[in-house]
Amino acid sequence: MAWNTKAHNAMKLAAMASLLLAVYPASAQTSAQGKTRAAVRAPATENDPRVIELQQRIELLEQKLNALLQAAGAQAAAPSAAPSSNQAARSAQAAPAAPSAPAAAAQRGTTTAARSPAPGTFEIDEAAAQRALERTLTQTGALLLPRGTIELTPSFNYARAEDRFGTIEQNEFSPRIDLRAGLPMALQLEASLPYNYVRSQTSDLGTGAVTRDTGDGIGDMTLGVAKTFLQEKGWQPDLIGRVNYNFGNGKRDDGDVNLNAGFRQLSAELVALKRQDPLAFTASIGYGKVFEEDSIRPGDFTTLSLGALLAASPATSLQMGFTQVYREEQEVNGARIRGTDQTYGILNLGASSVLSRDVTLVTQFGIGLGDDAPKYSVSVALPILFR
Structure with missing residues (x-):
């Protein structure tokens, strides 16, 4: 045939x-x-x-x-x-004729050159690396790590604060280490340890004298656990609960400089996450109880946050959010000090970029809204995954 x-x-x-x-x-x-x-x-x-x-x-x-x-x-x-x-x-x-040895070598060289990344760029394995959006959600606490995954995050934060009268100016520098670990049963272990360095300047409106002081010391260690209670389904968002305990082991002050540490705290937070690719929306509410130390008790605080994240590409995400803070009046020897309560907001803008399969660069810029808010803040973090 x-x-x-x-x-x-x-x-x-x-x-x-x-x-x-x-x-x-x-x-x-x-x-x-x-x-x-x-x-x-x-x-x-x-x-x-x-x-x-x-x-x-x-x-x-x-x-x-x-x-x-x-x-x-x-x-x-x-x-x-x-x-x-x-x-x-x-x-x-x-069937085409087989190329000669020189032609085949030239063809291989052309293919290799075409696949090589341009100078100054990173080659991203999109199939293996998590998206930058997910890394950012993990940093904001809206997403938990998978079981058996550990994330170590060195970061640096700078904040500028001024009082409403312009008599006190303060610059805070805070390097910090954060650790997260994915556990069974949709749990996550969280720990952080900061170091505080503060430069303070006080002006006497009457005499015009200016006093400058510096202080530094270890900050409060925080240990907590988070759990995913609901998974996103239809209109239902992801729902995460979190409890943290601040040991208050940090140095409270150094000379005449307040280091914003040294008080034990117990805080709880509830976070909701809803995705509409390429967008993700977050909302959270938190409450913190501050315990008395040496007859002084800073006021308890309540926070409310709203945020939106955009996956600009598989390697880059953009972030915008707003946080409202309310802190109650302080107490000294059981008596409330009038005028020490605080209410302010913070507008947060940020971007994240995947540098390699397990390393991400996260940058954030905060703008204080209100007389009691920090004037502005800048933070840079480098989360590193260990699988």
């Missing part, structure tokens, strides 16, 4: 060749000068262009006919070794 097919194809090609010769313009076949087939194959400069085109078509048909005959002969001689008549025909007609 295969031989009959090959022979049939060969006969069709031969007929096509004859047909081309038959329809060749009469002016080229019946020339008075008695042109022969050798004259037809003469150089293009000595012949009619139509004759050259016809000759090329005939030679192409001859090549295809020879290839079909050879394939058919091999099929008939060794039918068990040949794959099939159709495969042999496709191999003879369509």
Whole structure:
């Protein structure tokens, strides 16, 4: 059957060749000068262009006919070794010639150069790396790590604060280490330890004298646990609960400089996350109880936050959020100090970029809104995943 097919194809090609010769313009076949087939194959400069085109078509048909005959002969001689008549025909007609060794080396070099990243860029394995959006959600506490995953985050925060009268100016520098670990049962262990360095300047409005002080010391260690209670489904968002305990082990002050540490706290937070790719929306509410130390108790605090994150690309995300803070009046020896309560807001803008499969750069800029708020703050974090 295969031989009959090959022979049939060969006969069709031969007929096509004859047909081309038959329809060749009469002016080229019946020339008075008695042109022969050798004259037809003469150089293009000595012949009619139509004759050259016809000759090329005939030679192409001859090549295809020879290839079909050879394939058919091999099929008939060794039918068990040949794959099939159709495969042999496709191999003879369509298979390109193998490139020479220099050409193959040049081709490999071109492919390698095309796949190499441009100078100053990072090659991101998108199939293995988490999206920058998910890394940012983890940093904000709206997403928990998978079980068995650990994230270590060194960060640095700078905050500028001024009182409403302009008599006190304070610059706070706080390097910090955060640790998160994914646990079974949709749990996450969280721990952090900061170090505080503060430069303070106080101006006397009456005399114009300016006093400058600096202080530093270890901050309060915080340990907590978070759990995912609900998974996003339909209109239902992700819902995460979190409890943190601040040990109050940090240095409270250094000379005349307040380091904003040294008081034990117990806080709880509830976070909701809703995705509408490429956007993610977050909302959280938290409450913190501050315990008395040396007859002094800073006021308890309540926070409310709203945020939106945009996945600009698989390697970059943008963040915008607002946090409202309310702190109750302080107490000294059980008596409330009037005018020490605080109410202010913070507008947060940020961006995250994946540097490698397990390393992300997170930057945030905060703008204080209100007399009691820090004037502005800048933070840079480098979360590192260990799988």
